[in-house]
Amino acid sequence: MRRSLVVIAFFGVLLLIWQAATASGRWSPVLLPPPWAVAEYLWDAARDGSLLEATIVTVKRLLIGYVIGIVIGLPLGLLISTSHYLEDTIGALALGLQTLPSVCWVPLALLWYGQTEFAMLFVVVMGTVWSVVLATNAGARNIPPIYARAARTMGSQGIDMWTHVILPAALPYVVSGMKQGWAFAWRSLMAAEIFVTILTGFGLGQILQYGRELNSMDQVIGVMIMIVLIGLAADRLLFSPWERLLHRRWGTGIK
Amino acid sequence: MSTTNLELQAAPPAKLVVERVSKWFRTPRAQVLALDDINLQVAEGEFVCLVGPSGCGKTTLLDIMAGLTKADEGRVLSDDGVVDGPGRHRLVMFQEPALFPWLDAFGNVMFGLKRKPGLSDNECRDIADYHLRLVGLEKFKHAFVHELSGGMKQRVALARALAPDPHVLLMDEPFAALDAITREQLYGDIQDIWRKRKKTIVFVTHDVREAVCLGDRVFLMSPSPGRIREEFTIPLARPRDINSPELAAIAQRITLALRSHLVESREAAE
Numbered sequence: 001m002r003r004s005l006v007v008i009a010f011f012g013v014l015l016l017i018w019q020a021a022t023a024s025g026r027w028s029p030v031l032l033p034p035p036w037a038v039a040e041y042l043w044d045a046a047r048d049g050s051l052l053e054a055t056i057v058t059v060k061r062l063l064i065g066y067v068i069g070i071v072i073g074l075p076l077g078l079l080i081s082t083s084h085y086l087e088d089t090i091g092a093l094a095l096g097l098q099t100l101p102s103v104c105w106v107p108l109a110l111l112w113y114g115q116t117e118f119a120m121l122f123v124v125v126m127g128t129v130w131s132v133v134l135a136t137n138a139g140a141r142n143i144p145p146i147y148a149r150a151a152r153t154m155g156s157q158g159i160d161m162w163t164h165v166i167l168p169a170a171l172p173y174v175v176s177g178m179k180q181g182w183a184f185a186w187r188s189l190m191a192a193e194i195f196v197t198i199l200t201g202f203g204l205g206q207i208l209q210y211g212r213e214l215n216s217m218d219q220v221i222g223v224m225i226m227i228v229l230i231g232l233a234a235d236r237l238l239f240s241p242w243e244r245l246l247h248r249r250w251g252t253g254i255k
Numbered sequence: 256m257s258t259t260n261l262e263l264q265a266a267p268p269a270k271l272v273v274e275r276v277s278k279w280f281r282t283p284r285a286q287v288l289a290l291d292d293i294n295l296q297v298a299e300g301e302f303v304c305l306v307g308p309s310g311c312g313k314t315t316l317l318d319i320m321a322g323l324t325k326a327d328e329g330r331v332l333s334d335d336g337v338v339d340g341p342g343r344h345r346l347v348m349f350q351e352p353a354l355f356p357w358l359d360a361f362g363n364v365m366f367g368l369k370r371k372p373g374l375s376d377n378e379c380r381d382i383a384d385y386h387l388r389l390v391g392l393e394k395f396k397h398a399f400v401h402e403l404s405g406g407m408k409q410r411v412a413l414a415r416a417l418a419p420d421p422h423v424l425l426m427d428e429p430f431a432a433l434d435a436i437t438r439e440q441l442y443g444d445i446q447d448i449w450r451k452r453k454k455t456i457v458f459v460t461h462d463v464r465e466a467v468c469l470g471d472r473v474f475l476m477s478p479s480p481g482r483i484r485e486e487f488t489i490p491l492a493r494p495r496d497i498n499s500p501e502l503a504a505i506a507q508r509i510t511l512a513l514r515s516h517l518v519e520s521r522e523a524a525e
Contacts, residue, residue, distance in 0.1 A: 149323055150353040154367035154419065155343040164366075168357040250356045251401025 033218045038225070041218040050207065051226065058193065058203035059230065061117070065124025066185050070178060073129040077136025077177075078162060087137065094133045102127035102188030106195050115198050123192045127185035135177020139170025172250065175242045182234060190227065204230075271297040271320060271345075271423050271455060276329035278315055278481075288480035289315050293329070295474065295483065297423075302449055302456045304470030306463055306509070308517065312481025313459045317427050320457060321347045334422055343371060346421040350428045352408035354400045360387065360411045361396045367419040386414040389448060406437035413445070417452060426458045430465070439497060442468050446494045463513065464506045468497040475509060477516040479524060484516045 015035050021027065022034040029037070045051035080086045080094070105126045106119075113119040143166060151165045167174070193205020204223055211219030247253035273295035280287045290312045297303050305313045318324035320331050322341040331338040333345060341347075346367070354363050364386055368379040387393050390410040395403060403411065409429055416424055430438045446469065449456060460466050466473045467489055475485040487509055495502055 144353075146349055146351055146353040147355060149341075150347070150349065151366070152323065152341040153321055153343070153345070153347045154415075155370035156366075160370070165355070169355070171357060249399050249401075251399065 030215065030217060033221065037218040038222045041216075041222040042225070045207075045219075045222065051223075054202055054204045054207045054223075055226065055230070057201035058189065058205070061120050061201075061203065062124060062185060062189050065121045065189070066128050066182060068121070069125045069128025069181060069185065070132055072125070073132025073177075073181070074136055074167075074174070076129075077133040077174075078140055078166065080133065080137045081140035081166075091134070091137060094130045094137075097126070098130035098134055098184075102184050103191035103195075105188065106192045109192070110196060115196055117198065117200050119196070120189065120192055120198060123188050124185045127188035128181040131181035131184055132174075132177050135173050135180065136170060139173025139177070140166050142173065143169040172246050172252075175239070175246060179239050182238070186231060186234075270299055270334065271295075271457065272332040273316070273320065274329050274332065276316070276319060276326045276331065278312070278319065278324070278327050290319075290326075291480035291482050293481075293483055297455055297457060300453050300455055302458065302469055302471045304458045304460060304466035304473045305476055306460055306466040306473055307476030307481075307513070308478060309461060310481075311476040311478040313461075313476050314427055315481070316476075317347070317425050317457065317459050320423075321345050321425050323347070343367060343419050344422045346416040346419065346424055348409075348412050348416045348424065348426045348429045350431055352400075352405075352412040354408055354411055354415070356400045359397045359399050360392060360403065363400070363411055364415045364418050367415060371419045382418055383414075386418040387411075389417070389451075390414045390444065404437075405433050406441065409433065409441065410444070413448070417448065417454070421454075423455045423457065426456060428460050431460070431462075438465075442497055443494060445469065450493065463509050464497055464502065467491075467502050467506045467509065468495050473509060475513055475516065477513070477520050479520060485512055 018035050022029065022032055042051065080091050102123060105123045109119040109122045113122060147165055147169050148161065151161060156165060190205045193203040194209045197206060204227055208220060208223040211223060273293055276290055276293040277288070278290040280289050293316060305316065307313050315324060319326045320338065322338045322345065355366065358366065361383055364383040365379055368374060368382055384393065387396055390413055392407060392410055392414070395407060400408065412429070430441055433441070458469055470489055473487045473489060474483050475487070476482065477484050489505060491501060
């Protein structure tokens, strides 16, 4: 209760500062619209459905690409962890491609796939997959060897060892890799949507870009707020439950 | 399923034979003979202790019996033939509890049971519950590993090793990291469980008193190269109290023997 009051007070003060800044008249309202103008845009866009539609388009692209990235990245990371040769080759490639900002995939994706949904998907997958590969590999390599020894004496081997010992033991690494993969995927998707118009669906990045073209700052800020909210919601809904589970079982984190 | 029923189901304990086992450790610069021509026979239902200073190869020998390490020469025979890999008939209790943090106490005990063929889910649960009761942790069934004390962790590890009903239990200094009071409680518990469950146990330790307290026979090992030097039969009645003077007297005799072997092997090295 007390903590939520503090949160409300904090954001209330931020809004007040914003309001005071616009009321001072030092900045043109075209460049810095007041909070209520942004709220009005969000309200209208929510009512005519354009905001919801763009959000659905964007989140759908993101989720599909992200899930594909994990489905490829997890087994590939586990595979790399089994051999030094694979780590020196595929692992090095993954590390190189992970350091490549994922927006750099956009030109390539456009040339290969044209202005299609698949190009978007490709960019998101490339943003996700390398982080997941590297984190899974690191996680599997950092497991205390005694876990595998104990499991072997109890009759665990092969696939069972991977799914019931190595993967769960590597979970703290895997979850942080998935979180990083999500961040990269989200950033690259926004860049791609701003960069290219795809006629099969207007995402948040696209309506953000229209805001600029229309010189409509309330739309620009409104969509930015929406993007921030989605990021927060993803953190709360997708990652917090996992992190809480890990903290509870491993006894890590501050109570 | 009742308690007595489960006790009756215990498989007949098996003999374990170590035949002319040798093992080298190779480093880039040197070859060290870790185990030199080890011969050992463990009878059914016997409690055998291997005692020696660190570096005498006792843990390596236990690993070879478990099938976790391969011997360079010789072989280990268990009731199911030559040991050539780890198997659920020879379960190991390690120095660290080696419990899985992603499972609770019950889940850890269930791990080996689920991988044992021929048990239904319900039977697994009953057996796991029975063994948690056996080690006195039924109230901590759903506790996670980090919520347990050091002694409780080793109790869960003991329940986990006992639950799949192995023929042989291999214990590698399982109490070394515990405080003296907890350790003494566990000496009582392990003797009690051993008597109830009729297991064949090989127990590795560097603590002579611990070995005398637990073992029917104690094998004395010395380092470089790792050898079995002497065998002692412990005639004391059970349950044994580690603080009793009779036990202390035997432990003293073994300690003296150990010292003379250490001097010998040092002189041999020079």
